[in-house]
Amino acid sequence: MVAFKLAYKNLIGAGLRTWLNVSVLSLAFVMTIFYNGMIDGWNRQGRNDTQDWEIANGQYWHPEYDRLDVFSIKDSHQPLSAELQQQVSDGWLVPQFIQQASIYPQGRMQSVLLKGIPHDQTILKIPTAPLKTDGDELKAIIGKRMAESTHLKVGDQVLIRWRDKNGTFDALELTIVSVFQCDVPGIDNGQIYIDYDRMQEMMGLENNASLLVTAAEEPRAISGWSFKDTDFLLADLDKMIESKKGGGIVLQGVLLLIALLAIFDTQVLSIFRRQKEIGTYIALGLTRSQVVGIFTIEGGAHSILAALVGAAYGIPFFLYLDTVGLSFGSVDVGVTIAETIYPYYSLGLILSTMLLVVVSATIVSYLPARRIAKMNPTEALKGKIQ
Amino acid sequence: MDNAIIQLNGLTKRFPVGSGYFTALSDIDLSFSKGEFAGLVGPSGSGKTTLLNIIGSLDVPSVGEATVLNHSIAGLNQKQAANLRNHHIGFIFQTYNLLPVYTVYENVEFALLLQKMSATERRKAVMQALEWVGLTDKEKSRPSMLSGGECQRVAIARSMVKKPEIVLADEPTANLDSKNSHHILQTMQKLNDELGVTFIFSTHDEKVMQYLKRKISLADGRVVADELAILSQ
Numbered sequence: 001m002v003a004f005k006l007a008y009k010n011l012i013g014a015g016l017r018t019w020l021n022v023s024v025l026s027l028a029f030v031m032t033i034f035y036n037g038m039i040d041g042w043n044r045q046g047r048n049d050t051q052d053w054e055i056a057n058g059q060y061w062h063p064e065y066d067r068l069d070v071f072s073i074k075d076s077h078q079p080l081s082a083e084l085q086q087q088v089s090d091g092w093l094v095p096q097f098i099q100q101a102s103i104y105p106q107g108r109m110q111s112v113l114l115k116g117i118p119h120d121q122t123i124l125k126i127p128t129a130p131l132k133t134d135g136d137e138l139k140a141i142i143g144k145r146m147a148e149s150t151h152l153k154v155g156d157q158v159l160i161r162w163r164d165k166n167g168t169f170d171a172l173e174l175t176i177v178s179v180f181q182c183d184v185p186g187i188d189n190g191q192i193y194i195d196y197d198r199m200q201e202m203m204g205l206e207n208n209a210s211l212l213v214t215a216a217e218e219p220r221a222i223s224g225w226s227f228k229d230t231d232f233l234l235a236d237l238d239k240m241i242e243s244k245k246g247g248g249i250v251l252q253g254v255l256l257l258i259a260l261l262a263i264f265d266t267q268v269l270s271i272f273r274r275q276k277e278i279g280t281y282i283a284l285g286l287t288r289s290q291v292v293g294i295f296t297i298e299g300g301a302h303s304i305l306a307a308l309v310g311a312a313y314g315i316p317f318f319l320y321l322d323t324v325g326l327s328f329g330s331v332d333v334g335v336t337i338a339e340t341i342y343p344y345y346s347l348g349l350i351l352s353t354m355l356l357v358v359v360s361a362t363i364v365s366y367l368p369a370r371r372i373a374k375m376n377p378t379e380a381l382k383g384k385i386q
Numbered sequence: 387m388d389n390a391i392i393q394l395n396g397l398t399k400r401f402p403v404g405s406g407y408f409t410a411l412s413d414i415d416l417s418f419s420k421g422e423f424a425g426l427v428g429p430s431g432s433g434k435t436t437l438l439n440i441i442g443s444l445d446v447p448s449v450g451e452a453t454v455l456n457h458s459i460a461g462l463n464q465k466q467a468a469n470l471r472n473h474h475i476g477f478i479f480q481t482y483n484l485l486p487v488y489t490v491y492e493n494v495e496f497a498l499l500l501q502k503m504s505a506t507e508r509r510k511a512v513m514q515a516l517e518w519v520g521l522t523d524k525e526k527s528r529p530s531m532l533s534g535g536e537c538q539r540v541a542i543a544r545s546m547v548k549k550p551e552i553v554l555a556d557e558p559t560a561n562l563d564s565k566n567s568h569h570i571l572q573t574m575q576k577l578n579d580e581l582g583v584t585f586i587f588s589t590h591d592e593k594v595m596q597y598l599k600r601k602i603s604l605a606d607g608r609v610v611a612d613e614l615a616i617l618s619q
Contacts, residue, residue, distance in 0.1 A: 001499075002496075002499045002500065006485075006487075009487040009488060009492075010487050012487070013486065013487035276481070276483060277483075277485065279483070280479075280483040280485070282444065282468070282471075283442065283444060283471060283477045283479075283483075284471070284472065284477070284496060284497050284500070284544075285468050285469070285471045285472020285473070285497060285500050286468060286472075286500065287464045287465050287468040288464060289464070290468075376445075377444045377445075378435075378436075378439045378444050378445050381444070381479065381483070
């Protein structure tokens with residue numbers, strides 16, 4: 001307690017030098033929480049959006065289906081058993097029938113993935129209700145990115161050509177009935193959604209699906225289908241988050257290093273300038289290791305002050321960000337990212353950042369303070385540099 | 387001496403200098419009894435401060451024996467030596483050595499904090515010590531707000547607050563004017579008389595010598611005279 005009290009007094013007594021160190025350290029503290037909060041916010045939003053819009057609680061794939069291999073898609077479909085059809089009816093599964101097709105917007109040919117999805121599904125957020133067929137018109141919905149790349153808008157008609165089950169080309173005019181906005185590029189780029197029943201009809205197949213999206217909390221294995229859990233389906237996002245975190249560590253590391261260097265420098269200076277004080281402590285009855293402790297606590301206490309100062313301006317800043325988010329505009333990095341990211345500050349993030357700053361500040365404070373243990377107290381009392 | 391609280395036998399202290407040694411103290415035989423008001427007198431470099439440092443367990447003899455309050459200084463480890471200083475020995479320095487960030491009260495209280503006394507007991511002891519030196523009205527001042535004489539009185543209070551058996555004062559008046567020097571010395575003399583604390587000074591100040599009951603003259607690290615003084619006060 002004496003050491004803490006003395007450290008506090010000495011720190012405050014050092015005035016501007018303390019506050020400069022504390023400012024830099026608090027900046028490292030706040031920046032670390034800010035950056036990791038943004039990444040965690042992106043991660044949470046990305047995972048939630050991907051689950052809401054694309055994968056729910058997992059997907060059952062046709063054994064040959066590979067979303068990265070366009071050549072496997074044509075034959076990667078199979079009929080649904082009566083049991084699966086029942087689960088679809090009960091709202092536990094959403095079948096998607098996926099085939100390659102070509103569209104001709106403004107006279108250009110563009111390959112697309114044509115996806116049949118029940119218009120009455122409620123598991124995914126994709127707004128499929130407008131796909132409900134009323135007549136011969138082939139209704140389609142597309143995502144915002146697809147609309148931008150093809151220059152299609154609501155009401156536009158575009159020719160689509162596909163191969164049916166026999167490999168015979170067929171073509172129709174489809175009408176864009178809705179353009180939906182979502183942050184999940186995996187369900188948007190190069191994709192056109194039509195009603196599931198209409199898709200079966202066009203392909204000449206009944207009750208076929210390439211994959212099934214499940215709403216079950218604990219999905220079980222289904223014979224003839226390969227289950228892909230959320231960890232597998234979110235692996236790309238996880239890798240992107242990891243790489244961004246890795247990049248952030250460099251920035252945070254540099255900031256922390258500057259702050260720690262300042263503390264180290266202050267400690268070295270203190271120990272040289274305060275020899276007489278060190279000698280006095282020993283004369284008053286402290287052991288050398290207790291004096292080392294005082295100086296270490298004093299240096300380490302910079303981090304406590306930095307946490308307080310950081311909290312003073314960081315908390316309002318974080319609360320503001322939590323309300324308005326940070327807008328990145330419409331960016332396409334291949335994985336789910338919202339236009340506006342709301343940071344997520346977990347207790348774990350704050351405590352681990354605090355621990356990192358406190359421990360590293362204490363270590364750099366201890367390193368120069370170790371010299372005290374080798375000091376001759378009689379020389380120290382004279383204020384002689386040792 | 388049977389009631390000696392400090393016993394020095396054949397004490398020699400050498401410091402390494404280059405490839406050889408400098409002998410600061412040579413074959414010192416001295417003893418001090420409880421309640422003495424003694425001074426180590428001599429010119430600079432005569433070994434006064436070195437001797438005080440050894441008695442204060444801040445240093446150890448190279449040869450010989452130094453026994454303070456039945457503790458052999460050479461045999462103490464760091465913790466035992468710190469404990470001896472904290473409980474039984476008070477220091478007064480030429481340059482006061484007050485902690486600049488602490489108030490007068492806190493400076494005096496510091497030694498008691500290490501003794502884990504209760505806050506009430508500490509308060510009582512600190513105020514009593516400040517009363518001895520006449521500084522109760524300055525308890526909230528910082529050292530930078532005090533005169534040299536006042537600073538040294540705070541240092542005396544700090545050394546006395548734990549009621550030690552021995553107070554070692556290294557050139558306590560060297561930075562003070564005549565009036566303050568006398569004031570300080572009278573204060574210490576009073577504490578010696580009333581509390582029976584043993585005071586050992588190192589000094590070459592004539593003003594201090596006037597107050598000493600025993601004067602030990604050192605020259606080149608040797609005791610050249612050890613005499614009871616005839617007090618002029």
